[in-house]
Amino acid sequence: MKSIRIGSGAGYSGDRIEPAAELAAKGNIKYLCLECLAERTIAIDQQARLKDPALGYDPLLLERWKQLLPICLKNKVTIITNMGAANPLSAMAKTKEAAQQMGLKGLKIAAVHGDDVVEEIRKGSCTLDETGEPVSSLGDKILSANAYLGAAPIVEALKNGANIIITGRVADPALFMAPLIHEFGWAMDDWHKLGIGTGVGHLLECAGQVCGGYYADPGKKDVPSPELLGFPIAEVSEDGSFNISKVEGSGGLVNTHTCTEQLLYELHDPTSYKTPDVVADFSKVTFTQLGKDKVAASGFTGRAKPDTLKVSIGYIDSYIGEGQMSYGGAGAVERARLAVDIVRKRLRLIGLNILEEKYELIGVNSLHGEAISAPGSHNPYEARIRACVRVGSMKEAALVGNEVEALYVNGPAGGAGAFKASRQVVAVLSTFIPRSLVKPVLAYEEI
Amino acid sequence: MKLHDIAHSRTGDKGNTSNISLIAYDPDKYPLLARHVTAEKVKNFFGELVKGEVVRYELPQLGALNFVMKDALGGGVTRTLSLDIHGKSFSCGLLTMEIPDE
Numbered sequence: 001m002k003s004i005r006i007g008s009g010a011g012y013s014g015d016r017i018e019p020a021a022e023l024a025a026k027g028n029i030k031y032l033c034l035e036c037l038a039e040r041t042i043a044i045d046q047q048a049r050l051k052d053p054a055l056g057y058d059p060l061l062l063e064r065w066k067q068l069l070p071i072c073l074k075n076k077v078t079i080i081t082n083m084g085a086a087n088p089l090s091a092m093a094k095t096k097e098a099a100q101q102m103g104l105k106g107l108k109i110a111a112v113h114g115d116d117v118v119e120e121i122r123k124g125s126c127t128l129d130e131t132g133e134p135v136s137s138l139g140d141k142i143l144s145a146n147a148y149l150g151a152a153p154i155v156e157a158l159k160n161g162a163n164i165i166i167t168g169r170v171a172d173p174a175l176f177m178a179p180l181i182h183e184f185g186w187a188m189d190d191w192h193k194l195g196i197g198t199g200v201g202h203l204l205e206c207a208g209q210v211c212g213g214y215y216a217d218p219g220k221k222d223v224p225s226p227e228l229l230g231f232p233i234a235e236v237s238e239d240g241s242f243n244i245s246k247v248e249g250s251g252g253l254v255n256t257h258t259c260t261e262q263l264l265y266e267l268h269d270p271t272s273y274k275t276p277d278v279v280a281d282f283s284k285v286t287f288t289q290l291g292k293d294k295v296a297a298s299g300f301t302g303r304a305k306p307d308t309l310k311v312s313i314g315y316i317d318s319y320i321g322e323g324q325m326s327y328g329g330a331g332a333v334e335r336a337r338l339a340v341d342i343v344r345k346r347l348r349l350i351g352l353n354i355l356e357e358k359y360e361l362i363g364v365n366s367l368h369g370e371a372i373s374a375p376g377s378h379n380p381y382e383a384r385i386r387a388c389v390r391v392g393s394m395k396e397a398a399l400v401g402n403e404v405e406a407l408y409v410n411g412p413a414g415g416a417g418a419f420k421a422s423r424q425v426v427a428v429l430s431t432f433i434p435r436s437l438v439k440p441v442l443a444y445e446e447i
Numbered sequence: 448m449k450l451h452d453i454a455h456s457r458t459g460d461k462g463n464t465s466n467i468s469l470i471a472y473d474p475d476k477y478p479l480l481a482r483h484v485t486a487e488k489v490k491n492f493f494g495e496l497v498k499g500e501v502v503r504y505e506l507p508q509l510g511a512l513n514f515v516m517k518d519a520l521g522g523g524v525t526r527t528l529s530l531d532i533h534g535k536s537f538s539c540g541l542l543t544m545e546i547p548d549e
Contacts, residue, residue: 039462040525130462214457217539220472221455257455257470260509264468266459268515270504286508299508317526358521358528366529367536371494372543388528427525430462 003237004183006176006200009068010034010081011207013041013058017067019208019231019250024071026247027233031179032072034064034081035172035205042169043314043426045086046144056087057094057166065098073104073163080154080175084166086144088113089443091166096445107447110162112153114441115169117311117433121145126431128313135313135431143426144314147433150276150305151197152188153440154178162444169312171275173201176234184238194278195302196240199285202273203244203262203297207231210244210262211293212252225251245294256287259295263287276309278302308432317427318355318390321397323404324362324419327412328382335412336361336383339404342411343387346403356390384417390425397422448548454480456538465497465519465534467541471510480512481505483546489514492544493537514541 007029009020013036024032036058049056058064061083072079084091092111099107122142126135135142146169155178157165167175177197180186186193203210210232212223223229230250236242244254263285267273270283284299323343327336340359347354360366362384365373389400401420408415450456450469453476459466469484471477486503493501499517506513520534521527531537 217455220451257472260470260511261455261457261468263509264459264466264470264506264511264513265457266461266466267468267513268461268464268466268504269502270506270513283504283506284508285506320528356528360530362530367531368540369494369496372492372496372540386530388530390528425526427523428462 001237001239002184003235004031004179005029005233005235006031006033006179006204007233008033008204008207008231010036011205011209012036012038013060015207017064019229021067021071022247022250023231023233024068024075024077029077029233031078031080033175033204034079034083035175037082037085037169039312040314040426040428042086042146042312043144043428046314047426049086054090057085057091058083061091061094062098065095069099069104070102073107078163078179080165080178082167082170082175084111084113084168086168088166088168092443092445095164095166096447099447105447107164108162109164109166109445110157110160111443112149112157112165112167112170112440113443114439115146115149117147117438118142118145120433120437121311121313121431124433126433129430129432131429138313138315141315142313143316145311147309147311147438148276149438149440150174151178151181153442155182157442158182160444171277172205173198173275174277176201176204177277180236191278191302191304193240195280196300198273198275198278198280198302199282199297199300200234200236200242203259204232204234206262206265208252209265210258211246211254212258215258215261221257223252227251241298243290243294243296254293254295256289256295259287259297274306276305278305307435309435309438311431311433313429313431314426315429317425319392319394319397319422319424320388320390321400321422322386322388322420323401324384324386325404325407325415326382326384326417327414328416329414332381333361333364333379333383335414336385338412339385339407339415340387342407343403347389347400350399352396352399353392354389355392358388360386362386394422394424448546449542450484450544450546451542454542456542458535458538460520460524460533463518463520463523465516465537467514467516467538469512469514469541474510477507477510479546479549484512484544486514489541492541
């Protein structure tokens with residue numbers, strides 16, 4: 001039976017690059033898929049594009065190509081990635097330029113765009129999923145609106161012979177499912193097969209996270225050579241059976257527990273994992289260890305795709321000011337608590353218009369609050385205060401860090417290591433629009 | 448015993464919703480998790496951190512539970528004032544929960 005091997009070359013925009021090169025060199029893979037576009041990233045990239053129309057693609061695009069293009073071309077590995085982010089066309093042009101500079105030939109690059117629906121969203125009457133408010137309530141704060149495209153345009157690019165495919169917003173699993181549909185001729189309404197393909201994508205899309213990344217817990221879950229963590233490979237047969245493995249000799253591990261953690265990662269109702277292509281059902285999945293670092297996965301299925309497409313809307317929400325200061329030695333926690341009290345009062349004395357505020361002691365209660373952290377149950381040698389305040393402007397945000405820093409000369413004894421920062425908050429909300437309003441578009445370049 | 452003795456866990460985030468998997472190392476221990484780690488208990492455990500409802504999904508063939516916690520991320524990764532913007536550390540927090548030995 002025909003089978004193909006797909007590698008996952010990135011789990012997020014800033015991920016390690018050598019494991020992807022290792023996959024292309026030694027993984028015996030036909031496709032290398034790189035998922036680099038988190039929910040909010042595209043809105044930030046859209047801001048970059050507004051400043052410079054040539055930007056808006058993944059900041060590591062060219063660094064990745066330097067390490068990946070020659071080896072992928074040599075081993076005939078087709079690349080599929082969403083590194084086009086807010087500007088797939090520019091990413092395609094830059095890719096062509098980089099390939100020419102490296103003296104590469106025989107490349108057909110495709111850009112998938114049409115996910116940008118900001119004009120439709122601005123004039124439409126959609127409702128925000130999270131708040132129930134109309135989209136118009138965001139007014140002129142909207143930066144971007146991108147619909148989640150499915151696998152179809154990527155499949156078309158593969159049919160047309162592209163060996164590098166660069167998309168913007170596409171459902172993450174679609175990057176991995178497209179080559180399966182293309183290679184095996186799976187029908188776009190074969191919901192069972194598309195449920196399996198979505199499962200392959202879901203297990204691979206965070207790269208190292210299924211190979212022992214984000215997994216180690218010394219003494220309970222030990223991971224060999226995490227500094228050399230290998231990235232995963234799915235070997236998928238025409239009938240939809242598949243297994244997960246990694247490059248032999250790489251660090252990390254693949255077992256039924258790493259696969260189970262990744263299956264449930266960012267999953268809500270296991271019977272209903274919604275994508276543009278299918279509503280996948282992971283509720284009956286099982287894993288079987290086939291050998292060292294090789295796990296068979298089965299039990300995936302799916303049902304008819306949703307009528308609408310999800311749209312992520314990026315908008316300027318607010319501004320955040322932050323300040324941190326450490327206290328150590330005798331009475332550290334008491335002095336840190338006094339410091340918080342002073343900052344809280346100072347921000348009121350200077351008349352800051354506070355929209356939301358949070359004060360925490362790093363090393364004491366910053367991650368899970370007072371309730372779980374059990375106040376008084378331990379007495380750490382040091383504590384670091386963190387004041388984080390939402391305000392309406394960058395100017396006000398800067399005042400928060402300044403007040404923390406001023407504890408050096410005005411606050412409790414022994415404050416150390418001040419840090420301050422202020423930033424604009426680009427937030428994301430969702431809405432759903434009819435499929436008919438979204439038209440995927442393909443463009444090509446050859447060298 | 449602590450959940451950490453018999454189970455492992457990973458947290459995921461989508462918008463303002465957090466999900467925590469709880470997976471028994473040994474499938475024989477799954478009934479213990481299913482009996483003692485209810486949605487209500489998880490909701491109470493996290494207290495003020497989780498403002499919305501907690502729904503539990505069962506995957507007995509994997510020895511796993513999946514808890515979906517609404518309104519748990521201070522407005523979501525893009526907006527929250529928390530240090531742990533994704534709520535990624537919640538998983539290891541849950542593993543400190545005490546349950547009866549049988």
